[in-house]
Amino acid sequence: MKTAPTYAVASVDHALRLATMLQLEGSLTVAEAAERVGVARSTAHRLLQMLVYRDFALQDESRVYHAGPVLQLAEHSRSRTARLREAALPHLHRLVDAVGESVNLTIRTGTEARFIASVESAQALRVTSREGMVFPAHRTSGGLLLLAELPADELATLYAVGRDRAAEEGEAGPPDLARLRGDLARIRKQGFAVNQGRSEKGVVAVGVPVRASDGTAVACVSVSMPSVRYDRERLPSLVATLQMAAGGIGTELARG
Incomplete structure (x- = not known):
């Protein structure tokens, strides 16, 4: 957290x-x-x-x-992320207007979720930009959605590597894999994820996957709000609005 x-x-x-x-x-x-x-x-x-x-x-x-030399990342990966962000931004701005809360676009790199775009709400009490930030994937709505796409063996391998790295560096280990699998199965079935304080206290986020033309989940679009404004009764309409935005981003990617 x-x-x-x-x-x-x-x-x-x-x-x-x-x-x-x-x-x-x-x-x-x-x-x-x-x-x-x-x-x-x-x-x-x-x-x-x-x-x-x-x-x-x-x-x-x-x-x-x-x-520069310190920032080592393949040129192809950079251009792909740039195209994704460019395709998403108009939809993110419209999404903020529709829901009145801050929104984010997230990708997954290994066991981490990276926020590659954020658009803030105009409300005085709001979740501020997360652009450029990195969180453990299992603690964000986007990370959970993208982890849910992985086959069971790939998920196990991913966190086995994370466990070994954490042991070498003296850090806390990965999440309990059995519990995570249960969370991911539920998220995969329902098609959206709700994060209530997993990454930051007092913040609730709801996310849905953004899919490429072949059905692969390439990112997550999410809305983040102060927990005092989260209304569970509003969840179905919020998910529907997010899915519409995610579909629009997917269409833009297909055109590109």
């Missing part, structure tokens, strides 16, 4: 978010960076220059920034 630091350093947070965008998407201009993290262009330029200095970024002849 993640808790924001008591004394958060905004400049560090902005730099880390920009590094994540470069790693996942491949390139950024100063103007795009400024818009994405909500800072002035001069500030975005200084942040990107520091990333270049520390080898997290490279600047080409046209002054576009790309992932």
Whole structure:
């Protein structure tokens, strides 16, 4: 479970978010960076220059920034994530207008869920952007939905590797696999996932899978809200609205 630091350093947070965008998407201009993290262009330029200095970024002849040597990710993976994000953003904005809460697009990398796009609600009390953040997959609605797509043997192998890595690094081990399998079976049957405080206290998230034209789940679109505003009676209509958005994203991907 993640808790924001008591004394958060905004400049560090902005730099880390920009590094994540470069790693996942491949390139950024100063103007795009400024818009994405909500800072002035001069500030975005200084942040990107520091990333270049520390080898997290490279600047080409046209002054576009790309992932540097420290950020190792295949070019194909970056472009695929960028296309996914581009296809999803218009639908995410419409989804925020429809439900009045913040929304996210999530992918899975191993046992982790990565938030590759977020659009915040305009409400004063809202869940803030999770873009660029990484959580254990079994603690997010998107991660659970994507884990539910895996065959039983692949799931076991995935968490066996995680258990070995945790033991080597002295960290807490993976979740109880039998219990996780039960959760995933239920989620697979119902077609959506509800996360009540698994990743963050006081936050409820509801998610559905985004599927490619061949039926493969490639991401999850979810709505996140303060738990005080979660109404279980509203769940069926919320899921239906999410499924409509997920279908729209899938259609955009097929066109691409």
